[in-house]
Amino acid sequence: MEFSELLTGVGFIDFFVKAFSVVFSILYLIYSLVILKQTKIMVKSISLTNSPFVVLISRLQVFISLILIILSVYLI
Amino acid sequence: MIDHTVPAHHTFHSFCIKPGIRFTEQRDDEEVILKLRAHPITQLPWMLNGMILFIVLSFIDWVFFKSLTPDQLFIINLLSIVMILSYLWFNFISYYFNIGLVTNKRIIDMDYHSVMFREISETNFDKIEDVSALSSGYFASLFNFGDVFVQTAGTIVNIQFLKVPKAGEVVSIINRLAK
Numbered sequence: 001m002e003f004s005e006l007l008t009g010v011g012f013i014d015f016f017v018k019a020f021s022v023v024f025s026i027l028y029l030i031y032s033l034v035i036l037k038q039t040k041i042m043v044k045s046i047s048l049t050n051s052p053f054v055v056l057i058s059r060l061q062v063f064i065s066l067i068l069i070i071l072s073v074y075l076i
Numbered sequence: 077m078i079d080h081t082v083p084a085h086h087t088f089h090s091f092c093i094k095p096g097i098r099f100t101e102q103r104d105d106e107e108v109i110l111k112l113r114a115h116p117i118t119q120l121p122w123m124l125n126g127m128i129l130f131i132v133l134s135f136i137d138w139v140f141f142k143s144l145t146p147d148q149l150f151i152i153n154l155l156s157i158v159m160i161l162s163y164l165w166f167n168f169i170s171y172y173f174n175i176g177l178v179t180n181k182r183i184i185d186m187d188y189h190s191v192m193f194r195e196i197s198e199t200n201f202d203k204i205e206d207v208s209a210l211s212s213g214y215f216a217s218l219f220n221f222g223d224v225f226v227q228t229a230g231t232i233v234n235i236q237f238l239k240v241p242k243a244g245e246v247v248s249i250i251n252r253l254a255k
Binding site: 013014017021024025028031032034035038039041042044045046047048049050054057058061064065068071072075076 | 089099144148150158159169172173175192
């Protein structure tokens with residue numbers, strides 16, 4: 001996509017989707033890291049039966065957010 | 077009347093007797109008698125919201141099917157699905173870690189507001205003035221859940237277990253332990 005295309009409105013949707021997905025993925029990474037940290041604190045304060053599973057899902061969230069960043073930067 | 081000396085799990089682990097769990101502030105001679113969470117049926121709204129969001133997503137897909145490239149559609153779908161699943165996960169964590177504990181020494185209420193803010197209130201049995209249960213509404217009567225209020229003396233914070241199953245039994249167990 002050329003900059004001139006963006007100015008004329010031809011590539012606006014491409015630009016919008018790209019910018020939105022990159023920004024969203026980065027914000028999602030920050031969010032998932034915060035959730036992971038909080039989950040670890042909660043698991044440490046009380047040992048429940050499924051605590052390892054809860055931490056695993058939170059880690060998976062961070063992993064997915066990294067995949068999202070790669071996909072949003074390179075795929076579209 | 078439920079026997080509080082025999083380990084048992086009721087209502088999808090939201091009412092557990094002697095659950096065998098430990099918490100950070102637990103004393104050496106302290107044993108958890110009762111672990112309480114909100115009744116699972118009270119979590120229905122966010123589950124339904126998740127389902128509605130999935131339906132809305134498929135509708136958006138149908139509307140924008142021709143105006144976006146397959147790659148764009150794929151990434152937008154992926155982001156949307158991740159967002160919905162995160163919403164569900166966030167609500168689940170809030171439900172899972174908001175628990176009330178009744179030990180042989182005291183009553184503890186652990187609350188995580190929006191996951192980020194942690195609030196722990198506790199009171200010893202000798203500080204308890206009154207324990208009451210309030211069950212109101214059609215769903216509360218149908219599924220047998222309610223709010224338990226533990227009033228304490230003076231300026232000590234009052235403890236509330238909201239929408240817990242078998243609220244009457246909780247009051248009964250606390251009263252038996254307080255004697």
